[in-house]
Amino acid sequence: MNWLTNYVRPKLQALVRPKEVPENLWKKCPSCDHLIFHRDLEKTLNVCQHCGHHLRLPVQKRLEMLFDDGKYQRIELPKIADDPLKFRDQKRYADRLRDTRAKTGEHDAIAVAHGRMGGINVVVAAFNFEFQGGSMGMAVGEGIVAAAELAVLQDSPLIVIPASGGARMQEGILSLMQMARTTVAVDRVKEKRLPYVVLLTDPTTGGVSASFAMLGDIAIAEPGAVIGFAGARVIESTIREKLPEGFQRSEYLLDKGMVDMVVPRAELRATLIRVLSLLRNRSPAADLLALPLDIPDPVPEEGTV
Amino acid sequence: MHILDFEKPIAELEGKIEELRHLTDGGDVNIADEVGRLQAKVDKLLRSTYAKLTPWQKTLVARHPERPHALDYVRALIEDFTPLAGDRSFGEDRAIVGGLGRFRGASVMVIGNEKGSDTESRLKHNFGMAKPEGYRKARRLMEMAAHFGVPVLTLVDTAGAYPGVDAEARGQAEAIARSIETCLDIRVPMVSVIIGEGGSGGAIALAAANTVLMLEHAIYSVISPEGCASILWRTSDAAKDAAEALKLTAQDLHKLGVIDAVVPEPLGGAHRNPDLAIQTLSTALDSAFRELSGTDGGVLRARRREKFLDMGRAGLAA
Numbered sequence: 034m035n036w037l038t039n040y041v042r043p044k045l046q047a048l049v050r051p052k053e054v055p056e057n058l059w060k061k062c063p064s065c066d067h068l069i070f071h072r073d074l075e076k077t078l079n080v081c082q083h084c085g086h087h088l089r090l091p092v093q094k095r096l097e098m099l100f101d102d103g104k105y106q107r108i109e110l111p112k113i114a115d116d117p118l119k120f121r122d123q124k125r126y127a128d129r130l131r132d133t134r135a136k137t138g139e140h141d142a143i144a145v146a147h148g149r150m151g152g153i154n155v156v157v158a159a160f161n162f163e164f165q166g167g168s169m170g171m172a173v174g175e176g177i178v179a180a181a182e183l184a185v186l187q188d189s190p191l192i193v194i195p196a197s198g199g200a201r202m203q204e205g206i207l208s209l210m211q212m213a214r215t216t217v218a219v220d221r222v223k224e225k226r227l228p229y230v231v232l233l234t235d236p237t238t239g240g241v242s243a244s245f246a247m248l249g250d251i252a253i254a255e256p257g258a259v260i261g262f263a264g265a266r267v268i269e270s271t272i273r274e275k276l277p278e279g280f281q282r283s284e285y286l287l288d289k290g291m292v293d294m295v296v297p298r299a300e301l302r303a304t305l306i307r308v309l310s311l312l313r314n315r316s317p318a319a320d321l322l323a324l325p326l327d328i329p330d331p332v333p334e335e336g337t338v
Numbered sequence: 339m340h341i342l343d344f345e346k347p348i349a350e351l352e353g354k355i356e357e358l359r360h361l362t363d364g365g366d367v368n369i370a371d372e373v374g375r376l377q378a379k380v381d382k383l384l385r386s387t388y389a390k391l392t393p394w395q396k397t398l399v400a401r402h403p404e405r406p407h408a409l410d411y412v413r414a415l416i417e418d419f420t421p422l423a424g425d426r427s428f429g430e431d432r433a434i435v436g437g438l439g440r441f442r443g444a445s446v447m448v449i450g451n452e453k454g455s456d457t458e459s460r461l462k463h464n465f466g467m468a469k470p471e472g473y474r475k476a477r478r479l480m481e482m483a484a485h486f487g488v489p490v491l492t493l494v495d496t497a498g499a500y501p502g503v504d505a506e507a508r509g510q511a512e513a514i515a516r517s518i519e520t521c522l523d524i525r526v527p528m529v530s531v532i533i534g535e536g537g538s539g540g541a542i543a544l545a546a547a548n549t550v551l552m553l554e555h556a557i558y559s560v561i562s563p564e565g566c567a568s569i570l571w572r573t574s575d576a577a578k579d580a581a582e583a584l585k586l587t588a589q590d591l592h593k594l595g596v597i598d599a600v601v602p603e604p605l606g607g608a609h610r611n612p613d614l615a616i617q618t619l620s621t622a623l624d625s626a627f628r629e630l631s632g633t634d635g636g637v638l639r640a641r642r643r644e645k646f647l648d649m650g651r652a653g654l655a656a
Contacts (some may be wrong), residue, residue: 218647
């Protein structure tokens with residue numbers, strides 16, 4: 034060692050070594066690989082400011098962004114029996130559940146809330162993808178049933194926001210039965226002629242897509258969300274060919290006639306409020322209605338009284 | 339006959355009987371005795387094997403190529419069967435067969451997944467894996483049945499809905515969802531039978547019925563044991579473990595309250611005696627429809643909806 038190595042080396046290392054970035058402060062966009070500062074992500078509701086990619090939005094943020102002033106009330110869902118099959122793969126399902134609950138602080142993969150949107154009373158059931166991929170078992174089924182019942186009770190529209198890989202395998206046939214169960218639940222809302230709106234977010238697949246998620250009076254999708262029945266890998270291994278560009282994405286579904294619209298996150302709240310108020314034939318709160326400016330006063334036609 | 343691995347000891351004995359039978363042409367009494375003795379052994383072995391089939395073995399029996407399929411039941415049980423085709427918007431999907439006919443004298447709308455029984459018919463029926471047009475046809479036929487007050491019978495036997503680009507492009511998820519919705523909406527008696535494989539969404543699309551029967555060795559599951567194994571065990575070699583964990587047998591599902599009754603199969607499975615299997619189901623169907631007949635359509639609809647709305651609530655939580 035001489036003075037040169039002692040002196041220069043740290044500087045060189047500093048140049049070569051990747052900069053240590055504290056976790057959570059920066060997030061890499063999965064689409065364009067740009068690093069995005071967390072404050073910027075918060076401002077854009079988890080939309081990449083470089084490429085417009087819609088990153089997944091945690092369920093609390095989702096509820097906050099929808100309701101007036103970010104205010105809502107969560108409903109405590111009835112607790113149902115855990116692990117009905119005593120399922121065990123490499124790990125016990127009961128242990129997986131316990132770990133996920135500890136990690137997320139949530140009881141299961143759905144949050145039900147009510148509050149006002151544009152002054153309209155609304156019930157929202159939002160999936161939590163962070164809880165076992167948002168998979169649907171009996172507890173999630175219960176969440177949809179409870180949300181639907183509350184909507185009927187309050188004479189409110191119901192908005193369901195799936196973010197789910199599908200049925201929860203560890204609950205076996207009972208998770209499959211949730212497809213029929215949730216279908217009855219949302220049909221009860223529809224029978225009361227209350228609007229049932231589905232906001233499809235990334236991902237909405239499997240048993241969730243093939244039940245209540247595809248039965249909305251209005252189907253709105255977030256840009257770029259994966260929506261479909263069979264998983265892309267399953268399809269690839271069945272047909273043994275590459276899947277078309279943009280396959281099973283929101284825009285593809287719009288093109289195929291499977292959703293009404295694809296709406297960027299920033300416009301979602303306003304769009305939902307507009308749709309709900311149109312369906313319920315009520316005007317939204319005044320501050321949301323931009324009045325057209327240069328409308329001439331009506332001139333009575335000749336001969337009219 | 340296609341011999342399953344665990345049936346090999348039985349098949350060997352049967353082979354011996356067959357050999358001896360050729361010798362008895364001469365009328366040797368001792369050989370006849372020996373045949374009788376071996377036959378008793380076969381029956382005993384069949385009985386003991388089939389009394390304790392593992393879930394994975396049941397999966398293999400449920401998929402047995404010579405097991406009677408939907409059209410076998412239709413041919414034997416439905417008079418004046420009049421197939422009806424098409425979804426009226428895209429095409430005709432032969433993975434789902436359907437039509438009007440008479441069961442024991444009364445009109446019925448029969449809808450079933452058909453797997454086919456040889457290479458040609460398997461291709462024709464796409465191995466029983468339906469596309470959206472299949473579920474939309476099913477829906478059309480259920481609605482027609484309801485319109486004319488005709489009861490609906492569905493025969494479920496599918497590995498699942500077809501996973502393909504075209505199926506997705508035409509809205510597989512929506513087609514299945516609507517089919518479930520229609521099952522739960524019609525104001526006529528509806529009976530479903532899981533006759534072989536009840537594969538996931540593709541099965542529940544036809545099986546949200548007032549009465550759900552299941553053959554003794556049929557399976558009904560949210561995902562195939564292979565699919566479950568490759569996701570949760572990260573290798574499809576664990577299919578046996580997955581079959582065990584999924585609780586997909588008729589006996590398990592009856593305990594869970596998901597199906598209403600188990601229909602016994604002939605000794606050694608439906609594939610060993612299809613005629614007897616079909617006749618046994620006929621009796622079970624007759625009593626299932628009798629129980630529902632005479633009840634108001636609105637009440638039947640309401641009961642069906644209550645039944646599925648309860649799945650996962652108190653009854654199952656207990």
